[in-house]
Structures are given as structure tokens and as C-alpha cells.
Amino acid sequence: MKCPVGKLCGGCEYLPIEYAKQGALKHQAVCDLLEQNKLHLNVNPVHMAKSPVSYRNKVIYGFAKDRNKKVYSGLYVPKSHRVINSKGCKMQPRIVNEILDEITTLVDSMKIQLYSPKTGTGLLRHVMIRYAKATDQVMVVFVTAAREFPSRKNLVNALRQKFPQIKTIVQNVNSRDTSIVMQDQTLLLYGDGKITDELCGMKITFDSSSFYQIHHDQCEVLYNLAKEMLDLKPTDEVLDTYCGVGTIGLSLADACKQVTGVEINKQAIENARFNAKQNHIKNIRFLAMDSTRFMQEAARNHKPYNAIILDPPRAGTSMEFIKSACSLKPEKILYISCDPKTQARDLRQFAQNGYRGQVMELVDMFPYTKHVESLVLLTPYKPKNKKRR
Missing domain, CATH: 3.40.50.150 (Vaccinia Virus protein VP39)
Structure with a gap:
């Protein structure tokens, strides 16, 4: 492949x-x-x-700008803060890739500041998508360096209108100088902070911080x-x-x-x-x-x-x-x-x-x-x- x-x-x-x-x-x-x-x-x-493809039900993307100052998103080069453009990754479900593309476009058009680990300035650090395959439910988590999140209402409304699969959107505040993606403070922007999948004949509900295979x-x-x-x-x-x-x-x-x-x-x-x-x-x-x-x-x-x-x-x-x-x-x-x-x-x-x-x-x-x-x-x-x- x-x-x-x-x-x-x-x-x-x-x-x-x-x-x-x-x-x-x-x-x-x-x-x-x-x-x-x-x-x-x-x-x-x-x-x-x-x-063996389109299986990853949890994805964490970072953001960066190219030479033309246009925002792109993607995975990190191993053991670095460098983001590579992972658009359309074949290991991720199509709906996850579509939502990531839309978020990237919105972040660019709304001029949301990107966090820089070098200077410790900026706002948006990561976005995490969690997907429940059996129910087609999606959770979006924006990880920010501060609680104040300009344009978040417009961002949430735009995503909800385009993707009915999104059942909840949350903001996780991580102000620390750390490679750990999420910290303890989570704010609810839409929904109840959880999604539900079906596994082995059971309904399984989980939130942004809980482990799920x-x-x-x-x-x-x-x-x-x-x-x-x-x-x-x-x-x-x-x-x-x-x-x-x-x-x-x-x-x-x-x-x-x-x-x-x-x-x-x-x-x-x-x-x-x-x-x-x-x-x-x-x-x-x-x-x-x-x-x-x-x-x-x-x-x-x-x-x-x-x-x-x-x-x-x-x-x-x-x-x-x-x-x-x-x-x-x-x-x-x-x-x-x-x-x-x-x-x-x-x-x-x-x-x-x-x-x-x-x-x-x-x-x-x-x-x-x-x-x-x-x-x-x-x-x-x-x-x-x-x-x-």
C-alpha cells in the first residue's frame, strides 16, 4: 500500500x-x-x-501552516513537534477524515491561532476525534492552551450543521508545557460529552478520557x-x-x-x-x-x-x-x-x-x-x- x-x-x-x-x-x-x-x-x-484499513476509531491531529501561511493538519513526525499533512489517511474511517478536513478549513478561515510549543504562544493545540463504528457516532475534542476560545460557537455550529454524526463536542484546556495531549479541565460545548458504541452485543458509552480499543x-x-x-x-x-x-x-x-x-x-x-x-x-x-x-x-x-x-x-x-x-x-x-x-x-x-x-x-x-x-x-x-x- x-x-x-x-x-x-x-x-x-x-x-x-x-x-x-x-x-x-x-x-x-x-x-x-x-x-x-x-x-x-x-x-x-x-x-x-x-x-485492515479505515479502522482507527481514535485520532489526534496537530496543526501547522505551510509556506503560504495556509493551515493544514495531521499526525506528528515521531519524537518531534513537527506536523505532517496526513489528509485522507487510509487507516481512518472516511467520516473521520471528512470532519478533520472541515475542521482544518474552518480553523484557517476563522483565523484561530495555532499553539506553538517553541514559544508557548497561541491557542489551538490538537483536535481529537473519537468514532463509534457500530452507531456512527462521533466525538470532537478541541485541545486548547487557554480557556478563552474565540469563534468556538461558530466552529461548533458549522460542524453540527454539516455532520449530524457528531453527537458531542468538548474543549480540553491544556496550558502546560508537556507532550501529554490532554489535561483534567474539560468544558462541554455541545452534547453530553459522551458517545455510545455497540460491542459484543452491548451498548458501550465512553467519554474523551476513557480507554476504548x-x-x-x-x-x-x-x-x-x-x-x-x-x-x-x-x-x-x-x-x-x-x-x-x-x-x-x-x-x-x-x-x-x-x-x-x-x-x-x-x-x-x-x-x-x-x-x-x-x-x-x-x-x-x-x-x-x-x-x-x-x-x-x-x-x-x-x-x-x-x-x-x-x-x-x-x-x-x-x-x-x-x-x-x-x-x-x-x-x-x-x-x-x-x-x-x-x-x-x-x-x-x-x-x-x-x-x-x-x-x-x-x-x-x-x-x-x-x-x-x-x-x-x-x-x-x-x-x-x-x-x-
Whole structure:
């Protein structure tokens, strides 16, 4: 596949490679990684996507001006503040590209000041689009350096008139000198700040700050695999850590007695509770708490769980989480990861604490990139005693 800015963007490392061949490359990379970490797992072939393009349901664009002082928008060159014109990116849904094009035109015509990270002056830093594939709902987030946002009413009205798919528009204020896109202050410009998708037969509502998997269809593949691997019993109690808006736990609730979801993002927990209510799922509860801290308290209180699930950020989980989880002696621990490198590191620690897996499943959540989602089911075993010197 060809892209005019593919080499500059760097977002799609596998762009020159035929999609059918990408799975084998990802599979081999994971096998090599496990071998380096002396982890003996059977790695199944990658579950490839039926739709390898137009899948990214979350996009963050920056803004810049060309030589003729005309505004353009796009992705950032890796490890830089440089914006490249990513107009019409094939990894993004058509409606997302159309909205981004319109926003860029409006920003230019309304002469909205662009933020400069070099001087710390200007207003508009980024725009984020979130898309719900099953419902065709769109969220627009303008990230600004200050609360005052001239022309925002005209901007909002113009977008609403042209795109009925836009259900909410918010402004996030980020005045800090940071590469982190969003901060805590969010102002509602239109709608209720949320959109709703349909996933695994459920309605899932989320806001601008909540985690939601980037590839809708592959997310369903992932959750179905998780359910199959866990093979829960009607009497099982399940702990879902790093639960976000509750999607994994909600998808498992019909197969077990009780689910407890834990997530540090309070807004995500509010979304999770709403999702349980709107799907009439009563055997699930959600707690706003750091997952490691919750696990440590559960260990101190000897709270039993038949199955523990963790789907941590790219950095993986903590040593304290691993020790506490293993001390509870669950029958199963399902580790879902978006970075096999940190997962491999953590799997070694799980093994030292009496839990290891036999099979790894891979899901291509990020076609045309080097990334892959991985799942491992861990069960108890007795580590061999080290010989005394």
C-alpha cells in the first residue's frame, strides 16, 4: 500500500508489506521475544483483521501552516513537534477524515491561532476525534492552551450543521508545557460529552478520557478469545483490573456469578457503571481505585477470586500487583497486553510467583503497524526449588 507521507509519518511501519504477510512477521517477532526471555509458550497464529484499513476509531491531529501561511493538519513526525499533512489517511474511517478536513478549513478561515510549543504562544493545540463504528457516532475534542476560545460557537455550529454524526463536542484546556495531549479541565460545548458504541452485543458509552480499543471488530475478536480462554463457571467470582469503561468484565458477566471491575480513572468508572445499567447487568460492580493498591488490599484481606484479569497500559503492571495477585491463589489469571515486551517481563515475574502459561494468542489490533495484542492464560504450578550452594 502506498502513502505519500508514509516515510515521514512512521505510524504504519508495515505499510510496504502485503497485509497477508504481516501476521507471520508479528508472530515471529513475538516468538523471538519469548525465546530471549526464556519463556516457553506455544504461540498460535495471529488472528488477522477482516478490515485492515479505515479502522482507527481514535485520532489526534496537530496543526501547522505551510509556506503560504495556509493551515493544514495531521499526525506528528515521531519524537518531534513537527506536523505532517496526513489528509485522507487510509487507516481512518472516511467520516473521520471528512470532519478533520472541515475542521482544518474552518480553523484557517476563522483565523484561530495555532499553539506553538517553541514559544508557548497561541491557542489551538490538537483536535481529537473519537468514532463509534457500530452507531456512527462521533466525538470532537478541541485541545486548547487557554480557556478563552474565540469563534468556538461558530466552529461548533458549522460542524453540527454539516455532520449530524457528531453527537458531542468538548474543549480540553491544556496550558502546560508537556507532550501529554490532554489535561483534567474539560468544558462541554455541545452534547453530553459522551458517545455510545455497540460491542459484543452491548451498548458501550465512553467519554474523551476513557480507554476504548482502537479497532472495533478486532476488539470483539479479542473479548471472545478472552471468554473462551477463561472458560468460566456459573459459580466463579472474577476480578477485572485496569477495567476502563468495563467492557471486558461486562462481556463476561453472563458466564459467572460476580464481576468486580477496578480502574483508577474516576470518569471511566462512571461510564462503566452507566454501561452496566444500560445493559441491565446486575452481577457486576466497579471501584475507582489504583489496580495495584486494590490488589494489595485484597491480598491483605485474603479476598478470594476464581479468575483475575489484567489489561494494563503499555508499561505493563507492577511487581506488587503480581505478588499480591499470586498470593490470592486464583485458579486462573488472564493477562491481556498491547506490548508483548512488557508482558514478557511480567510473565517472568508471574512464573517466579507460581503462575505460568502454556499458550499465547495474538490479535492484530493494529494492522500495518508492528504492534500486536497478546493474551496468555496463567495457571498455578510449583516452581522448582533452587539448589542451595
